[in-house]
Amino acid sequence: MKLARLDHPADFEGWREAARRAVALGVSPDEMDFCVGDEAGPLFAEPLGAMPDGAPGLSVPRAFPDLARKVVCHADPERFRLAYRLLWRLQREKGLLEVASDADVARAAEFEKAVRRDSHKMKAFVRFREVETTDGQRHYIAWFEPFHHVVELTAPFFLRRFPGMIWSILTPKRSVHWDGAEMVFAPGADASQKPADDDTEALWLTYYSSIFNPARLKVKAMQAEMPKKYWHNLPEAALIEPLIRGAEAASRRMIETAPTLPSLRAEKQSERNTMARAAAVPAFNGFNKAPDTIEEAREQARHCKACPLWEPATQTVFGEGPPDAPVIFVGEQPGDQEDLAGHPFVGPAGKVFNAALEAAGVDRAQAYVTNAVKHFKFEPRGKRRIHKTPAVSEVKVCRWWLEQERELIRPKLIVALGATAAAAVIGKTVTIRDTRSRLIDLPGGDTKLLVTVHPAYILRLPDAEAQAREQTLFEEDMGRVKAFVPEIAL
Numbered sequence: 001m002k003l004a005r006l007d008h009p010a011d012f013e014g015w016r017e018a019a020r021r022a023v024a025l026g027v028s029p030d031e032m033d034f035c036v037g038d039e040a041g042p043l044f045a046e047p048l049g050a051m052p053d054g055a056p057g058l059s060v061p062r063a064f065p066d067l068a069r070k071v072v073c074h075a076d077p078e079r080f081r082l083a084y085r086l087l088w089r090l091q092r093e094k095g096l097l098e099v100a101s102d103a104d105v106a107r108a109a110e111f112e113k114a115v116r117r118d119s120h121k122m123k124a125f126v127r128f129r130e131v132e133t134t135d136g137q138r139h140y141i142a143w144f145e146p147f148h149h150v151v152e153l154t155a156p157f158f159l160r161r162f163p164g165m166i167w168s169i170l171t172p173k174r175s176v177h178w179d180g181a182e183m184v185f186a187p188g189a190d191a192s193q194k195p196a197d198d199d200t201e202a203l204w205l206t207y208y209s210s211i212f213n214p215a216r217l218k219v220k221a222m223q224a225e226m227p228k229k230y231w232h233n234l235p236e237a238a239l240i241e242p243l244i245r246g247a248e249a250a251s252r253r254m255i256e257t258a259p260t261l262p263s264l265r266a267e268k269q270s271e272r273n274t275m276a277r278a279a280a281v282p283a284f285n286g287f288n289k290a291p292d293t294i295e296e297a298r299e300q301a302r303h304c305k306a307c308p309l310w311e312p313a314t315q316t317v318f319g320e321g322p323p324d325a326p327v328i329f330v331g332e333q334p335g336d337q338e339d340l341a342g343h344p345f346v347g348p349a350g351k352v353f354n355a356a357l358e359a360a361g362v363d364r365a366q367a368y369v370t371n372a373v374k375h376f377k378f379e380p381r382g383k384r385r386i387h388k389t390p391a392v393s394e395v396k397v398c399r400w401w402l403e404q405e406r407e408l409i410r411p412k413l414i415v416a417l418g419a420t421a422a423a424a425v426i427g428k429t430v431t432i433r434d435t436r437s438r439l440i441d442l443p444g445g446d447t448k449l450l451v452t453v454h455p456a457y458i459l460r461l462p463d464a465e466a467q468a469r470e471q472t473l474f475e476e477d478m479g480r481v482k483a484f485v486p487e488i489a490l
Contacts, residue, residue, distance in 0.1 A: 002027045003045035006036050006080070008185070009173060010149035012072045016065075019084050021048055024055035029088050034080035060090050061097050067112055074111040075148045082108060119150045123157055125226070127234060128167060129195035140167040143194040143233055149173050152185060159183055170194070194233075209239055214247035214254070290404065294323045297404045301374055307397045309375035309390070314339045319370025319405050327413045327481060328406065329353075330421040331371045332454060336385050339376035344369050345455075352455035353417075356471065360478035368409055372424035373398045387456075395424050411447055415481060418454030425449055437477055452477040 002025075004018030015034065022032050027048070035041045064086070071083045086104055089096050099105055128140035140162075151174035158169065159178060168177045170189035177184045291297035298318040304310060317334035320343060329345075337347035345353050357364050372395055378385040390398075402424055406414070416422035422430045425442070426449070435451040442449050453474060461467045 001042050001045040002032050002048045003041040004032075004034050004048045005041070006034055008187075009036050010073045010152045011036070012069045012152075015072050015080055015083065016068070018048055019087050020058060021051045022084065023058060023088060023091060024052055025049055029081065029085040032081065032084055034084075058087070058091065059094075060087065061094075063097060064090065067097070067108060069153070070112040070115040071108050073115045073149045073153050076111065079111065082111070115148050115150060115153070118146050118148045119154045121227075122146055122150055122154045125234060126158070126169060128165075131195055137166060140165050141195040142167070142169045143189075143191070144169060144171050145229070145233060146171055146173060147229075151176055155183060155185070209243065212239075212243050214243075214250035217244065217247045219244060291408070294319075294405065294408050297401065297408065301401055304374070304401070306400075307375075307394050309373065309377050309394060312378070313375040315342050316374050317342055317344055317371065317376070318374055318401075319368055320344060321368030321370075322366065323368075323409060325366065325368035325409055326411055327415060328368045328370060328409060328411045329415045329417060330402065330425060331369075331417045332420040332456075333371050333373035333387075333390055334376045335387055335456075336376065336378065339385075344371055348459055349455040352458055352471070352474075356455070356475045356478045359475045360482050362478055362482050368405070368411065370402070370405055372402060372421045374401055390420065392423075395420060399424050399427070406447070410445070413481065414442070414447060414449050415477075416449060416451045418457065421454070422449070422451045437480065439480075450477065450480060 002022065004015075004022070006014040006018070018034065025048070032048075033042050033045060068083045068087070071079055071086075073079075076082075082104060086096070086108060089104070096102065097105060100109070122144055126142045126144050128142045131139045131141050133139050151169065151171055155169070155176040158167065158176075162178075164180070166178065166180055169175065170193055172188045172191070175186045175189050177186065291300055301316045301318045304316060310316070317338050319328075321328075331345060331349075334344060335347045335349065338344055338350075344350075354364060357367075373390045375398075376385070377388045377390050377394070379388050380386075414425055416425050419430065419432055422432075422435060426440075430451070432451060432453060437450070437452065440449040440451070453470065455474070458467055458470045458474060461470060
């Protein structure tokens with residue numbers, strides 16, 4: 001019998017190094033054992049020998065290292081031998097992990113699932129308490145009792161989450177400390193080392209009880225996700241049973257004191273009435289006639305207050321371009337930079353738009369560029385203003401201005417950049433997938449519609465490869481504009 005001694009109960013690196021040596025030395029699973037620290041190994045067991053010279057590397061499926069790491073973190077005493085047995089068999093049975101009915105594979109899958117669940121519980125139920133050290137620093141300490149050896153596996157999560165804090169997580173199996181520069185693991189701690197309540201505990205309990213919704217209480221589901229084993233280490237646990245007992249009475253009070261709200265039918269009717277009143281006005285903000293020229297429309301739109309978007313916006317961003325342009329490009333709404341500059345498509349999306357036009361040989365100066373909504377809709381986030389999609393009602397109200405632009409310019413082609421723009425032009429909701437890159441006949445004249453994506457969509461794609469692919473498709477759509485309207489070609 002050969003024996004490998006590991007440094008701690010979740011010593012995956014030590015197990016991996018010893019397992020490689022054992023396979024290279026030809027030690028079968030029946031003749032291999034592992035022990036942790038000063039534990040006594042099997043009687044008459046001999047230390048595992050050194051790695052033989054020229055030993056070939058091991059070949060395992062890509063999924064095996066992660067599986068083995070989690071198996072090693074399980075609390076079962078046989079975990080190291082199970083992981084080694086799988087490694088040994090994989091050298092002879094390449095597709096072993098795909099055989100779900102195999103006893104070793106099934107048991108490893110159970111171990112992996114249990115460890116993954118225990119790691120998730122650690123992330124969810126660790127509660128830090130603030131402790132002031134002798135040097136005046138703030139140290140945050142948490143006590144947790146895991147089922148398995150998951151401290152090494154889960155500690156990087158807390159490092160990513162709290163890199164600026166000095167913290168420690170104590171468990172009976174293993175402890176971890178972060179001093180702001182280095183993460184150190186140590187032996188398990190005793191329950192007597194648990195931190196006392198801190199000053200924020202009362203505030204947390206007040207918040208927890210205030211967000212409790214008795215109407216959505218499902219006790220069995222709650223206990224399945226938060227087993228009672230963890231309750232005694234959670235400060236809010238003292239509130240759980242009283243809140244459960246009072247849930248029925250609290251639900252009745254909520255029903256009895258609920259405000260009376262208008263029905264959905266009444267809200268829809270109110271919206272229809274508002275839209276009907278807006279449609280009956282020949283021009284916005286008291287203008288007594290429709291504009292005769294684009295310049296007159298632009299001047300009128302500067303004073304438009306037909307929807308609430310005018311108030312937080314810096315200014316109206318009306319369309320720009322020749323009054324007889326053969327093509328109109330319609331975006332969704334101005335962005336942050338457009339709102340400040342007063343011109344459409346001058347921000348990051350505008351740069352993508354210009355690059356695509358240039359690649360396709362289309363001169364922007366010969367086109368008319370506008371938006372379905374003329375004011376920037378946003379929500380403040382710190383010092384930034386973040387784009388917010390306009391509501392359907394806002395698009396419908398502002399469609400009056402888009403119709404004026406279309407009527408005055410009478411283009412041969414309208415290019416809708418995005419689904420919102422397409423809906424504003426057509427008057428109903430459409431999808432990019434179903435309409436993209438097709439020439440659609442618009443009613444009431446010779447004008448056609450071409451639907452494509454908004455340039456901002458390309459910027460939001462998660463990786464450079466996807467952006468390059470979508471940029472190529474966008475440039476192809478711009479090529480269709482050039483082919484359809486040769487007058488704007490360079």
